[in-house]
Amino acid sequence: MFAPREWDVARTASxxxxxxxxxxxxxxxxxxxxxxxxxEDTVRRGEEHLTTVLQILHELxxxxxxxxxxGPMKKRMGPVTELEVRNGQAALGRLAATAExxxxxxxxxxxxxxxxxxxxxxAQAVDYVRQIGAGNLGAHLDTYHMNIEEPDMFTPVVAAADxxxxxxxxxxxxGYLGTGSVDFGAFFRALQLVGFDGPxxxxxxxxxxxxxxxxxxxxxWRNLWRDSADLASHANTYIRTALRSVExxxxx
Ligand code: MN
Numbered sequence: 001m002f003a004p005r006e007w008d009v010a011r012t013a014s015x016x017x018x019x020x021x022x023x024x025x026x027x028x029x030x031x032x033x034x035x036x037x038x039x040e041d042t043v044r045r046g047e048e049h050l051t052t053v054l055q056i057l058h059e060l061x062x063x064x065x066x067x068x069x070x071g072p073m074k075k076r077m078g079p080v081t082e083l084e085v086r087n088g089q090a091a092l093g094r095l096a097a098t099a100e101x102x103x104x105x106x107x108x109x110x111x112x113x114x115x116x117x118x119x120x121x122x123a124q125a126v127d128y129v130r131q132i133g134a135g136n137l138g139a140h141l142d143t144y145h146m147n148i149e150e151p152d153m154f155t156p157v158v159a160a161a162d163x164x165x166x167x168x169x170x171x172x173x174x175g176y177l178g179t180g181s182v183d184f185g186a187f188f189r190a191l192q193l194v195g196f197d198g199p200x201x202x203x204x205x206x207x208x209x210x211x212x213x214x215x216x217x218x219x220x221w222r223n224l225w226r227d228s229a230d231l232a233s234h235a236n237t238y239i240r241t242a243l244r245s246v247e248x249x250x251x252x
Contacts, residue, residue, distance in 0.1 A: 028073025107140030175224030
């Protein structure tokens with residue numbers, strides 16, 4: 001939801017109802033709406049932007065907002081400053097209160113070092129959200145990013161379990177599941193162990209389908225697929241099969 005005001009809310013709601021789909025939304029912030037900025041006006045613009053997104057989600061009957069909603073989704077050329085962290089956490093505390101009133105839970109997506117300098121690991125995210133201390137604000141894990149930054153695919157899930165709100169399933173090259181190097185077996189066993197019951201959502205990119213600006217931000221320079229229906233159907237089967245498999249092992 002990079003451009004919330006461009007959404008056709010009524011049409012989205014009607015399609016979701018027609019196909020019996022639950023809605024969640026994600027976005028990444030830009031420098032113009034960076035709630036972790038050292039500049040107060042920019043923080044305020046960012047909060048207004050995310051408040052608009054929350055209001056639209058409420059109109060759609062959605063209960064989840066996730067993504068890189070704590071800072072700009074881009075390569076930064078230096079480490080995050082203490083003031084940036086403080087400003088971002090304060091803004092997120094206020095936004096979580098707004099979200100709470102609308103029945104919406106929020107997950108901060110942990111992404112790789114080339115897309116943020118704030119949250120690259122589950123351990124960092126746990127510290128960050130504990131300091132904010134909002135009951136409806138937690139972490140959002142993505143296997144694509146975990147595969148770059150974490151020691152393995154199991155321990156981060158256990159470490160973040162008490163604060164885990166949302167999961168993105170993505171392959172190491174962001175294409176068809178099972179054709180890259182992500183250790184999905186370990187990841188799904190960890191989800192089973194901690195009893196995660198939030199949304200588990202497939203994510204993949206191809207410039208044939210995805211918004212050009214987002215494609216450029218994420219560096220999608222080669223396409224592994226063009227047929228999104230075939231891709232989604234395959235991912236649906238892959239994820240449901242993995243979840244059914246780990247149900248058969250008793251980890252509790
Ligand atoms: Mn993701």
